[in-house]
Amino acid sequence: MPSAPALELQHVHLQRGRTQVFEGLSMQLHEPRIGLIGDNGAGKTSLLRLLCGLEAPDQGQVLSQGQNLHAAGSQRARWVGMMFQNPDDQIIFPTVVEELALGLQPQGLNKKAAQAQARQFLHARGLQDWAERAVTSLSQGQRQHVCWLALLLAGPRSLLLDEPYASLDLPSQAQLAHDIAQTTQQVIVSTHLLDHVRHFPRVIWMEGGNVRADGLGAQVCAAYEAHVRQRIAALHPQPPAHHG
Numbered sequence: 507m508p509s510a511p512a513l514e515l516q517h518v519h520l521q522r523g524r525t526q527v528f529e530g531l532s533m534q535l536h537e538p539r540i541g542l543i544g545d546n547g548a549g550k551t552s553l554l555r556l557l558c559g560l561e562a563p564d565q566g567q568v569l570s571q572g573q574n575l576h577a578a579g580s581q582r583a584r585w586v587g588m589m590f591q592n593p594d595d596q597i598i599f600p601t602v603v604e605e606l607a608l609g610l611q612p613q614g615l616n617k618k619a620a621q622a623q624a625r626q627f628l629h630a631r632g633l634q635d636w637a638e639r640a641v642t643s644l645s646q647g648q649r650q651h652v653c654w655l656a657l658l659l660a661g662p663r664s665l666l667l668d669e670p671y672a673s674l675d676l677p678s679q680a681q682l683a684h685d686i687a688q689t690t691q692q693v694i695v696s697t698h699l700l701d702h703v704r705h706f707p708r709v710i711w712m713e714g715g716n717v718r719a720d721g722l723g724a725q726v727c728a729a730y731e732a733h734v735r736q737r738i739a740a741l742h743p744q745p746p747a748h749h750g
């Protein structure tokens with residue numbers, strides 16, 4: 507029998523504010539790398555928030571390896587973790603080492619042991635100088651990097667990244683793409699920068715809370731780009747050719 511998918515949505519309905527975002531959305535997320543693409547407001551962030559348990563469906567359920575995510579309590583942090591689009595929505599503690607140590611607590615480490623492990627982790631990545639730094643003294647891109655490090659260190663079995671490249675400079679984008687490639691866990695990335703997911707075995711194109719296309723990264727990204735080109739061409743029609 508095939509194993510239960512890492513993550514699964516079953517007939518999920520979700521309302522956020524006055525918006526009915528999903529009406530009966532179902533999907534199984536087995537693949538080790540999955541990209542989420544689509545226009546602003548398509549439902550990518552809402553989907554990630556459901557998948558990490560931040561948002562509960564109004565109807566339907568979200569499962570991680572067959573177990574209901576929203577009934578899981580603190581265990582959930584071992585199954586799934588999310589890196590937010592805005593690092594300031596994620597970071598709680600004043601210093602980098604404290605923030606990183608937080609993610610180790612679900613593994614049963616006490617504060618001192620967790621901070622020692624976090625320091626070691628930073629050291630291994632040549633970032634030992636960051637340990638005591640005030641998070642507020644870091645740039646937006648650096649804070650985003652702290653969020654990624656916190657997620658890596660916490661090590662849940664599925665990592666959900668919402669627009670992780672948005673505030674990163676080109677070297678940091680390359681570093682994150684490299685880190686993602688090295689990661690053994692499942693990684694689900696929402697992005698408008700299609701080159702970061704084009705090579706993925708699966709990309710899901712969301713549109714208006716539905717799946718518009720779902721398949722190989724190269725094919726789905728090409729279909730979305732062609733659709734965008736068509737829409738832009740329709741908005742800015744070429745003037746008729748002038749003869750004579």
Ligand SMILES: Nc1ncnc2c1ncn2[C@@H]1O[C@H](COP(=O)(O)OP(=O)(O)OP(=O)(O)O)[C@@H](O)[C@H]1O
Nearest residue numbers: 522523524525527545546547548549550551552553
């Ligand atoms: N906090 C909220 N309250 C009310 N409605 C919301 C809220 N957040 C999102 N929505 C609505 O839910 C729908 C899906 O939004 P979502 O943020 O999931 O889209 P997205 O694909 O992640 O967009 P983007 O590419 O801009 O990040 C949109 O119609 C949006 O207006």
